[in-house]
Amino acid sequence: MSALMYTGQRTGVRVVVAGDRGTGKSTLIAAVATDAFDPNVPPVLPPTRLAADMFPDFVPLTIIDTSSSLENCSKRNEELKRADVVVITYACDQPMTLTRLTTYWLLELRHLEVKVPVILVGCKLDLRNPQEQMSMEQVMSPIMHQFREIQTCIECSASAPVQVPEVFYYASKAVLHPTAPLFDQETQGLQPRCIRALKRIFTLCDRDMDGALNDEELNDFQVKCFNAPLQPEEIVRVKRVVHERKPEGVNDIGLTPKGFYYLHTLFIERERIETTWSVLRKFGYDDDLKLREDILVLPSKRSPDQSMELTNEAVEHxxxxxxxxxxxxxxxxxxxxxxxxxxxxxxxxxxxxxxxxxxxxxxxxxxxxxxxxxxxxxxxxxxxxxxxxxxxxxxxxxxxxxxxxxTRRRSVDRKRQKTERNVFSCFVFGPKNAGKSTLLNSFIGRPFPKSETIPTGERYAVNVVNQIGGNKTLVLREIPEDKVKTYLSDKTFLTACDVAVFVHDSSSEHSWKRSRELLVDVAKQVEQSGYGVPCLLIAAKDDLGAYPMAVRDSLVISHELGIGAPVRVSMKLSTMNDVFYKIVNAAEHPHLSIPETEAMRNRKKYLQLVNRSLMCVSDVLYQITVGAAAAVVGLAAYRVYAARRNASG
Incomplete structure (x- = not known):
């Protein structure tokens, strides 16, 4: 057993033990819990907890015993679904229970979609018929090849006792130091994602960036991961072992990436997988070989109308x-x-x-x-x-x-009539065949397609737009027409939008009317949500000849809503009329081009009337107050005058 302590995020391991009746499940659990053999244990034990210090990883185990009877099948299945690792037992003196592993138990786990490591345990080793001795490797190798979820096979005896603690050590190890993410049993090599993680670690440790870990870098790596230095003779021995098996793993400078990978392959082959896991976890990896959540700390409190951007420091990197x-x-x-x-x-x-x-x-x-x-x-x-x-x-x-x-809240930007953002999110609305996808293609420099290919679904296009005050990044998000209603039902949908554009085919009456409907729907949502969103109309396919009514109506509705006149473009003729500059310009002035419906204008007029009425009332009250104050002052003066006259008389 390794002396390396577990450094991951788990605080416990749940082991569920299953198997045929009479295979020794309960006796095995009782033996590891009490360190003694009891031939008269109950048929099913209550949950048993093993102390954290029982194994070197210092993580407590909870062992769940299960019944093999049909009437308790449902409860057993629920326990199996909650397991971190499953131990399936068979009896060494009952060959039929060994056969049942492949004909029932392992198939049942797959049927239940229990995707956790499995440990096969042969109990009652002391009762096996001496005439039926067999090679465990020969018996288990084809089973493990068929069922890759099997991590370990082990035989034990609770009465002898033989290898009882080892059963649960391997069960714990299968969870805390899983093999599957690191090693491919089929190819007998490291998994691609494991190699990628080790490459990052190697690169971080190769401080002089010469492509090899010299003795000093190798020693620093050892100290960081295991808090113990390597003696010079140990470094020589490591490099010699690698060179003998993988000559390209060592060069004149030190250990190469291939040598570094081979060293970890060697650890796994020699059942020291916890060594590799210790290295990975020291550099922040979780069980999926991704960085742990506690490393990826971002501001948790932000308003819906705030976004996130890279800093100048990150951009320079x-x-x-x-x-x-x-x-x-x-x-x-x-x-x-x-x-x-x-x-x-x-x-x-x-x-x-x-x-x-x-x-x-x-x-x-x-x-x-x-x-x-x-x-x-x-x-x-x-x-x-x-x-x-x-x-x-x-x-x-x-x-x-x-x-x-x-970034700063968009509502604050509107009040200050300027924004500090460098990245703008633009939602592109419009009916089918209006030219939305072609607009996105034009933005990222793709030529107008010769054949009509209409992409389906939501997509993005992003590019840098040159502005007078500095370059800005614009993100165009194409909104599918059939999803607009669903999206607008979410009151926070438009909070992520810096500017909205509405594209229509200028040669089509239907396209213009549908685009106008979408604009009105969004304008209503803007009013209801309270998050002002600048809007812009884009008349696409200008090369086809404009539909006369669409030209007039689009100018009228632009004026009524208080937004800019439609921008006429033709992607086919590459006549873009500075449309992307105008989109960014609208986003940079978040207090302008916000559509106002008739209901909103009426509401504003009403509020203005109320404000005027209040001002009039205030003026009257002021005059009354001033008059009353003058009367009081006059009365006081008269009383002073009368008092003096009486005194002099």
Whole structure:
């Protein structure tokens, strides 16, 4: 048993013991709890708790005994679903119970979708017929190959006693130091995510960035992880062992990444997996080989109309990472260079929606610096915790507060008539075939498609827009027409929106009318929510010839709602009329272009009338008060005069 103490987040392990009747479940539990053999234990024991100091990980175990009878099947199944690890017993003197492992118990766990480690335990080892001795490896190897959830197979005897504590040590170890996340039994190699985590750790320890851990760096790694230095002869021995098995694992400087990975493969093969887990947990990883939640600390208290952005410090770090990975110095990352940049993260976060294809690419499919930073801005806006985690994965070692900050409330921005935000979120509304997707494509430099391909669902496009006061990042979010009603039923939906645009096909009467309906629906929601959202109309497909009534009506409704005149664009002719600049400009002036419906205008008129009435009342009261005060002063003066006259008489 290892002397390494568990350093993860678990405070206990729940072990559920199941198996055929008479296989020794209850006797096994009683034996480990009392350190004695009792042949007369009850059929089913109550929950049994083993003290934390019984095993080297210092994590207490709760052992749940179960009945194998049909009438208690439901209760047993509920316990199995709550288990952290399942122990299934068979009797060494009853071969049929061994067969039942594969014909019933393991299949039943899969049927119940119990996805936890399984320990197979042969009890009553002392009662096995000497004539039926068999190789445990030969018997269990095909079973373990078929059921990969099996972590360990062990045989024991409660009466002898033989290997009783070891059963529950292995059960605890399977939970606290799981094998599956680190090692692939099929290939007999490290899992890809484990290699990525170890690569990050290696990179952090390789302080001089020469691609190898020298003796000093190797010793510092040992002290950090295990609080004990390596003696010079131990370092020599480690490098010799690695070199004998993996020659490329050592060079003239020291231990290479391949040698570092092989060392951990060796730990796992020699059943010292807790050593590798200790290293991973020391560097902040959880059981899924992701950074622990307690490391990813972000401001918890923020209003719905606040967002999160990267700080200048984080942006400068990302620029440095970009330059390091741009090996050919062409100002853009090739797909393999981007994959290498994220090779110390669990996976490339931009390989799937909403980040995939959300930023501008070169003709050869590479990612320029502005597009790289735009992707980070998008990730920070949508999922700041994921953004922070990936910042740390790629080498950022500052505090979370120095990487991501919370923007000022939009309601405050409206009052001050300016904003300090650098990233703006724009919701793109419009009916089908209005040109929303083409607008997004144009924003990230994609040519107008020759064939009509209409993407479905929600998507994003992000890019940098050059402004006079400095570059801003604009995020366009396409809102599917069929989801607008559902989205607007959520009163907080528009709080994440800095500006809303409404696209319509300027050649289609139906498209304009539907876009107008969407604008009115959003305007009502803006009024009800109290979060002012600037709005802008976009008349797309200007090359097709405008529908006359749409031109006139759009100007009228723009005037009635108090927003700017429609921006006419043609993506096909690349006539964009500075539309993205105008979108950002609307977002930068959050007190303008907020639509007002007739109901809102009537309400304002009513409030103005009430205010005027109150002012009139105030004036009357003031005059009355002044007159009364004058009368009081006059009365007082008269009394003084009368008193003096009487005194002189």
């Amino acid at each position: 990302l620029k440095g990472i970009f330059r390091i990975n741009d090996h050919d110095n062409d100002g853009a990352l090739q797909p393999r260079e981007l994959d290498n940049l994220f090779s110390t993260a669990p996976e490339n976060p931009w390989s799937e929606a909403p980040y995939k294809d959300a930023a501008e690419r070169t003709a050869s499919g590479n990612l320029p610096l502005n597009a790289f930073l735009s992707e980070w801005a998008l990730m920070t806006l949508l999922n700041p915790k994921q953004s922070l985690a990936n910042l740390i994965y790629v080498g950022y070692n500052g505090s979370p507060a120095s990487a991501i900050h919370v």
